[in-house]
Amino acid sequence: MKILAIETSCDETSAAVVKDGAEVLSNIVASQVEFHKKYGGIVPEIASRKHIEVINPIIQDALDQAKTKLKDIDAVAVTYGPGLVGSLLVGICAAKAIAYSQNIPLIGVNHLEAHIYSNFIKTPQSTSPLVPQFPFICLIVSGGHTMIVLVKDHGKFQVLGRTRDDAAGEAFDKVARFLKLGYPGGPIIDKLAREGDPKAIRFTRPMLGQGYDFSFSGIKTAVVNYVSKQKADSGKQTADVGASFQQAVVDVLVEKTVRAAQDFNCATIALAGGVSANSLLRKDLEQKAKKEKMKVLIPPVWLCTDNAAMVACAGYHHLQQGRISDLCLRAVASLRLV
Ligand code: KG4
Numbered sequence: 001m002k003i004l005a006i007e008t009s010c011d012e013t014s015a016a017v018v019k020d021g022a023e024v025l026s027n028i029v030a031s032q033v034e035f036h037k038k039y040g041g042i043v044p045e046i047a048s049r050k051h052i053e054v055i056n057p058i059i060q061d062a063l064d065q066a067k068t069k070l071k072d073i074d075a076v077a078v079t080y081g082p083g084l085v086g087s088l089l090v091g092i093c094a095a096k097a098i099a100y101s102q103n104i105p106l107i108g109v110n111h112l113e114a115h116i117y118s119n120f121i122k123t124p125q126s127t128s129p130l131v132p133q134f135p136f137i138c139l140i141v142s143g144g145h146t147m148i149v150l151v152k153d154h155g156k157f158q159v160l161g162r163t164r165d166d167a168a169g170e171a172f173d174k175v176a177r178f179l180k181l182g183y184p185g186g187p188i189i190d191k192l193a194r195e196g197d198p199k200a201i202r203f204t205r206p207m208l209g210q211g212y213d214f215s216f217s218g219i220k221t222a223v224v225n226y227v228s229k230q231k232a233d234s235g236k237q238t239a240d241v242g243a244s245f246q247q248a249v250v251d252v253l254v255e256k257t258v259r260a261a262q263d264f265n266c267a268t269i270a271l272a273g274g275v276s277a278n279s280l281l282r283k284d285l286e287q288k289a290k291k292e293k294m295k296v297l298i299p300p301v302w303l304c305t306d307n308a309a310m311v312a313c314a315g316y317h318h319l320q321q322g323r324i325s326d327l328c329l330r331a332v333a334s335l336r337l338v
């Protein structure tokens, strides 16, 4: 079974063709980051306009690369939330047009669920097995979300904790902007931190011992206060600030995720979302989980950031359970996982 999937929830326009929910035949991603960089963040109006410009060629590229014609597609899956409403609408309209013209099922997919399903995709680089064993804990960490999810079965989720303010990626982006390092901040701080001392400054670790909720805006404020006091502007000092900030964020993410796995008797932890590309998070989580005899699944970086292959994979499992949408599918900007 071949599913064509479309993802336009934020600033990436992506289309993919995935066979049997796991084999990626194509996954085309057009990033808009260059258009948003100068504003230091995503401008929703620009994002939706750019999606409109490229959506049709991106879908055609995905079909061509998969050596597939539209008539050979069995279903079309599309992200319908959460995300920027104007951006979501572009993908949804394209998906509806394909589903209607080809008379195939339309499957609306929750973007957060799609991130979880990036762990079910077969790739040569993947450390993940084809089918993660239920139940498992998934840490979803991106620019818009940070949450710990207990995945009990296909489509059965329990959100154990979420951020009460900034998402982890948002904190990376805001700290990078404050330090005048550029956008998006996550990969820049990740790289810079390799030259700094993560123990140089002991930034706060909010809510570390309490429950599974997160709070990252306090770490960001601690960085701002520290730098404003120190007037740190030399390269070395900035690297220390970046490394110490990153360590504080990663410590909280790792501690709570491993504790959730212990508390809910899960032998497996999966990572998902753009911040899973962070090298310290990947290393520290693997180390800590190994000590606890837990297995960690980490998708390759191209599956961590927004992409349509993960939407196709989630869509495949919806279809298996007979969960399809109709042509009235609407964009839901603040869609929740459960
Ligand atoms: O999942 P994603 O592509 O889009 C959202 O759904 O938000 O995540 C983007 C976020 C950005 O905040 C970016 O700074 C962050 O992921 N990110 C990273 C790294 N690569 C991307 N954060 C920390 N370290 C990285 N290496």
Ligand code: ZN
Binding pocket: 111, 115, 142, 273, 274, 305, 306
């Ligand atoms: Zn995402």
